[in-house]
Amino acid sequence: MTTFEVVAEGLGKRYGPTRALDTFDLTVPAGTVHGLLGPNGAGKTTAVRILTTLLRFDTGRASVAGYDVLRRPDEVRARIALTGQYAAVDEILSGRQNLELFGRLFRLSSREARRRAAELLERFGLDEAAGRSAGEYSGGMRRRLDLAASLIRTPRVLFLDEPTTGLDPRSRNQVWDLVRGLVADGTTVLLTTQYLEEADQLADRISVIDAGRVVAEGSPDQLKAMTGGDRIEVVVRDAAELAHAGRIVAAICGAQPELDPTVRRLSVPVLDRVAGLVDVVRGLDDAGVAVEDVGLRRATLDEAFLHLTGHRPDDTREPVGAGRKADLA
Amino acid sequence: MSTAITDGWTMTRRNMTHVVRAPEELILYFSLPIMFVLVFGYVFGSGMQVSGGGSYREFLLPGVFVMTMLYGLGATATGVAQDLSRGVVDRFRSMPMARSALMTGRSTADLLRALLEMSTLLICGLLVGWQWRQGVGRALLAVGLLLLLRIAITWVGIYLALLVRNPETVGVIVFPAAFPFTAISNVFVSPELMPSIIGTISEWNPLSATVAAIRELFGNPGLGGDSWPAEHAMLLAVLWPVLLIATFAPLAVRRYQRLSR
Numbered sequence A: 001m002t003t004f005e006v007v008a009e010g011l012g013k014r015y016g017p018t019r020a021l022d023t024f025d026l027t028v029p030a031g032t033v034h035g036l037l038g039p040n041g042a043g044k045t046t047a048v049r050i051l052t053t054l055l056r057f058d059t060g061r062a063s064v065a066g067y068d069v070l071r072r073p074d075e076v077r078a079r080i081a082l083t084g085q086y087a088a089v090d091e092i093l094s095g096r097q098n099l100e101l102f103g104r105l106f107r108l109s110s111r112e113a114r115r116r117a118a119e120l121l122e123r124f125g126l127d128e129a130a131g132r133s134a135g136e137y138s139g140g141m142r143r144r145l146d147l148a149a150s151l152i153r154t155p156r157v158l159f160l161d162e163p164t165t166g167l168d169p170r171s172r173n174q175v176w177d178l179v180r181g182l183v184a185d186g187t188t189v190l191l192t193t194q195y196l197e198e199a200d201q202l203a204d205r206i207s208v209i210d211a212g213r214v215v216a217e218g219s220p221d222q223l224k225a226m227t228g229g230d231r232i233e234v235v236v237r238d239a240a241e242l243a244h245a246g247r248i249v250a251a252i253c254g255a256q257p258e259l260d261p262t263v264r265r266l267s268v269p270v271l272d273r274v275a276g277l278v279d280v281v282r283g284l285d286d287a288g289v290a291v292e293d294v295g296l297r298r299a300t301l302d303e304a305f306l307h308l309t310g311h312r313p314d315d316t317r318e319p320v321g322a323g324r325k326a327d328l329a
Numbered sequence B: 001m002s003t004a005i006t007d008g009w010t011m012t013r014r015n016m017t018h019v020v021r022a023p024e025e026l027i028l029y030f031s032l033p034i035m036f037v038l039v040f041g042y043v044f045g046s047g048m049q050v051s052g053g054g055s056y057r058e059f060l061l062p063g064v065f066v067m068t069m070l071y072g073l074g075a076t077a078t079g080v081a082q083d084l085s086r087g088v089v090d091r092f093r094s095m096p097m098a099r100s101a102l103m104t105g106r107s108t109a110d111l112l113r114a115l116l117e118m119s120t121l122l123i124c125g126l127l128v129g130w131q132w133r134q135g136v137g138r139a140l141l142a143v144g145l146l147l148l149l150r151i152a153i154t155w156v157g158i159y160l161a162l163l164v165r166n167p168e169t170v171g172v173i174v175f176p177a178a179f180p181f182t183a184i185s186n187v188f189v190s191p192e193l194m195p196s197i198i199g200t201i202s203e204w205n206p207l208s209a210t211v212a213a214i215r216e217l218f219g220n221p222g223l224g225g226d227s228w229p230a231e232h233a234m235l236l237a238v239l240w241p242v243l244l245i246a247t248f249a250p251l252a253v254r255r256y257q258r259l260s261r
């Protein structure tokens, strides 16, 4: 039987007139990575804050690591770790002092806390900056320190709210490897992201959320398939022949192609990719339609996202550290 | 319970490390008491009358000690508000640590800081001619009452910070909030010399109770009045702080738990 490490049923949370979450549902099986994907303001952070016991909710039910987040918050806290959207470290203390402080609060002995801090500083490439105040760290270093703090004790469920926003590609890859390593050791991960590639790379399953609701859920491939899956695209030489070509392709593929006269292109979904392509090329050739270009295009998660939410994933970001006051209220 | 103590102590050490890493604040720790003694002792210290006779400076210094304890309110409240405005509080709140530790840690660290201030104050006082006249035992008792008042003020400050949240706002409102308590009290003038209503308010002011009690314990001039609060200063100097702690500590803890709303 599958055990679910994260369960949310019909969660609702309002801020005045804003419904930050509206009948939000989620189940995450043990040992998997679940991605929450959604545009700015979709409710990702709200969901994570509720599940990590930081925020109360108005309706619904939630449990993490088998414990109800409202009734047994201490049991939940003992089993989770959170790396939030904005680095949650002490800015006056040095990197080392931060990790030792959190280690002590996890009830490690002072010797053990020191040892663990040194280990993590090295692993996250912070040993040279270990003595400097975290407030003087760059955004990327602060995030790495924040992640290190979440790993002082291996959590059963790890929550990552936009863990790689603001990281350079190298650090991003490091974080991805780290997540894969943790999952291999049995940790369950709930990850929010605005980067589709990140969700595609890491997540076993993805929930696309918009305006506080889950609008679609599935594996990355299932989500891609929802937009119609892979497509064949044909560019004809003469715009006048586009409609004719469209009729031929429709007959072959059994689906109505989309026509775009400005670029003389038609595109149609296919199930059997290669056979479909061969049939289409042969059919057009037999009918004497001059073809300039033909190809197979894989659906991207980007399209799935656009299709499901009507938005492009928005990349306009606030600077790290700003705006979290409102978040706490 | 034991985890509350361990975690509280860990947080106390964190706050003390802050002082070491940001030593600008340490200068303030020492300069404020020194400034108070010098300004009030010398500028206002001459030519004022003390009811019942005696040196004004010796009358004033116990008041300055209490005033220094009161202005610790600013440091406490800004410290807590700054913690709350920073991301780190989210980490604390999502960890399996004692809920009270953030506050008890602050309170204990500020008490240690008050000890430092007290020592500075006593030394400065001695340098300007103030003295204790009833033996070391009673003088230590007086210091104990001052520190008890400081603990009470810490909890008021923690609650204030949780209420207001924004560190800048906290910084701005602390002085206007605290000043009337020193003005309408027996810190500078004996209440008998005030208009009657103001005098009565002054006598019931919690600060006045501590001031009157430590004047008595130090053997400094300015005792007087035959009103009930004046005659029971010692009792009130214990009761007021205990009452304040019993009120504001639970309020603060509740407020902290409600952060999640």
Ligand SMILES: Nc1ncnc2c1ncn2[C@@H]1O[C@H](COP(=O)(O)OP(=O)(O)OP(=O)(O)O)[C@@H](O)[C@H]1O
Residues within 6 Å of the ligand: A015, A018, A019, A020, A038, A039, A040, A041, A042, A043, A044, A045, A046, A047, A085, A194, A326, A327, A328, A329
């Ligand atoms: N403290 C708050 N007070 C009022 N409204 C809030 C508060 N926190 C969040 N909201 C609102 O709730 C909605 C969801 O916000 P949330 O932060 O969960 O979105 P998000 O998906 O994390 O967005 P982003 O990608 O920008 O981080 C938004 O409309 C936001 O304005």
Ligand SMILES: [Mg+2]
Residues within 6 Å of the ligand: A044, A045, A046, A085, A161
């Ligand atoms: Mg967010």
